[in-house]
């Protein structure tokens with residue numbers, strides 16, 4: 001009775017406090033709204049002459065407002081009661097009263113660390129950790145960990161499902177949510193690890209690698225704001241559906257400054273499709289392809305087979321192979337990329353040809369006139385024959401042209417693919433019109449690096465970048481001086497400090513630039529790169545990413561056992577050694593938060609039986625259902641000419657779907673099948689369920705998803721039905737990564753439907 005009473009009082013207390021936090025948030029919003037309106041008004045009455053300065057203020061207030069709006073849902077999630085008597089609230093952002101009394105600490109601040117790290121053995125000065133469970137703005141419950149046992153007497157034993165389990169058992173929405181309220185200690189250590197160097201986070205399925213990667217990006221941006229704002233953070237994930245799945249997490253943490261992309265979009269202007277042929281992906285992913293591209297470039301710096309006659313305004317000149325070789329050597333000696341070194345090549349030859357022309361004219365007319373030399377040079381430069389000959393020897397090239405021709409002309413390939421077998425070279429041959437694939441992107445990037453800018457003046461080298469930045473900074477400072485005066489005149493003195501504006505302008509400038517430049521400038525150097533599902537990257541993709549972050553500051557998360565790309569990694573050592581030697585650190589995540597134990601264990605047994613080395617994380621939940629296995633008739637005797645034995649699979653799927661949908665009860669259901677079946681299955685399911693059927697991460701409108709295993713990577717669903725699991729095993733010549741991925745997607749329930757054999761191990 002007494003206990004219930006105390007619990008109720010505690011809940012009331014927290015509701016009042018949280019209501020106070022929201023009042024403060026609303027106040028700040030209103031304040032920013034008002035400031036925004038005033039700045040705009042002051043512009044309208046003409047007291048502020050410089051529109052761009054006014055806009056700088058306006059966008060600063062807009063940004064802050066957007067941030068305040070983004071953190072509204074579950075603004076606060078924790079409270080620490082410290083030995084000192086202080087009650088410290090932990091939330092998405094820091095909040096203080098108008099007179100600077102602290103109301104709530106940002107989860108990323110050092111003072112919030114104990115919320116995630118304190119244990120009964122190492123209390124870190126914490127007597128009690130309280131989770132506040134909010135639904136929108138409402139406190140629905142509280143849950144306490146009492147770390148100082150003497151406190152047990154004072155405090156009630158609060159009931160209720162743990163905050164963590166509540167989060168884990170909730171229905172999936174098709175959008176990943178943040179885990180900021182329930183980050184576990186082993187995850188927190190990784191999130192807060194120092195920024196420099198390469199940190200590899202290995203963890204089995206569902207251990208929170210993606211969650212950790214995103215929270216780490218938010219943490220680094222908060223902790224190293226200055227440095228990262230000017231350089232930016234790049235986050236690379238496996239697919240577009242995956243990016244849609246995670247896109248809300250960072251904004252909900254109040255961060256918008258991360259550039260997010262996939263391996264197919266790492267090169268500005270190129271939107272590559274997946275590479276469907278594993279053998280091609282594997283070859284194009286080899287580091288030796290860097291030499292192939294280098295040879296392809298060198299082969300485009302040609303020497304004439306024999307002397308060539310050139311007509312310049314009626315005079316015939318001769319260009320000899322020797323002259324071309326000398327000019328080529330000089331151009332190469334500059335060490336500049338192909339397009340830039342071409343200037344040297346052209347200059348040397350134009351000079352020689354002009355001399356030759358002068359000699360000839362002198363000889364023919366008897367008397368030379370050196371004053372005409374500049375005209376002669378121009379004649380040589382603009383002569384059609386000369387232009388053709390120079391281009392023939394040293395053509396300006398775009399990466400697209402070089403690689404397209406390399407991959408579509410057998411002679412080009414044969415000349416560049418030293419050290420590869422003929423069969424391998426033949427595999428790479430493709431139609432010149434074929435779309436770029438993810439495996440081509442690093443080749444294009446390599447080519448871009450070796451070719452340099454077509455128009456050297458468009459090249460934005462480092463010195464140029466620094467110069468621009470310094471100039472923008474000076475401008476920002478100047479506008480601050482001007483605006484300060486104007487604001488005072490407009491009666492809005494003191495709203496913004498000098499630091500605010502300088503910071504903001506710089507942040508604004510570089511944040512916009514980081515995102516824009518990442519889209520437009522291949523040479524942008526990021527301050528930190530986070531790579532998710534990193535096991536899939538080929539050596540050539542690693543090479544490209546290393547180029548994007550010369551400081552080599554990386555967070556690399558993945559699971560070697562889930563590798564399904566033929567070009568992917570077999571070990572972190574093998575993947576990183578060429579770039580980081582042994583200067584990388586490994587952390588492991590050991591707890592599976594997604595998949596119930598009964599299902600996870602079946603997946604691990606299957607993987608082990610198939611010879612895959614897996615780290616088997618410990619599942620936090622047992623789960624309600626063991627995996628269901630449906631064996632249906634129509635086995636191998638049904639096999640048609642395509643080797644398809646599955647004519648009975650789809651009807652059976654349709655039969656059991658109502659049961660599966662009922663089991664997930666409004667949650668998301670995924671049907672995962674080998675790529676060649678996906679279209680057929682999707683059509684059949686859509687015939688009955690119509691608009692509810694999608695092909696991505698799912699969502700309230702599309703609660704049924706039909707996808708292949710690659711697309712499923714990184715995603716999760718309440719229920720999963722795997723069609724013909726054996727085909728996911730076979731698909732990649734014995735690689736089991738795909739089936740392992742498929743079986744570890746559910747948060748509640750797994751069903752396997754087969755007309756053939758159930759892969760070994762699953763049944764225990």
Ligand SMILES: Nc1ncnc2c1ncn2[C@@H]1O[C@H](COP(=O)(O)OP(=O)(O)OP(=O)(O)O)[C@@H](O)[C@H]1O
Nearest residue numbers: 179182183184205206207208209210211593594714
């Ligand atoms: N500390 C936590 N609190 C609440 N939920 C968590 C926590 N850690 C992980 N989760 C949840 O567990 C699920 C799996 O996390 P995540 O997708 O990050 O795992 P992963 O290791 O990337 O998995 P995979 O390699 O299989 O793609 C997600 O729903 C995530 O929100």
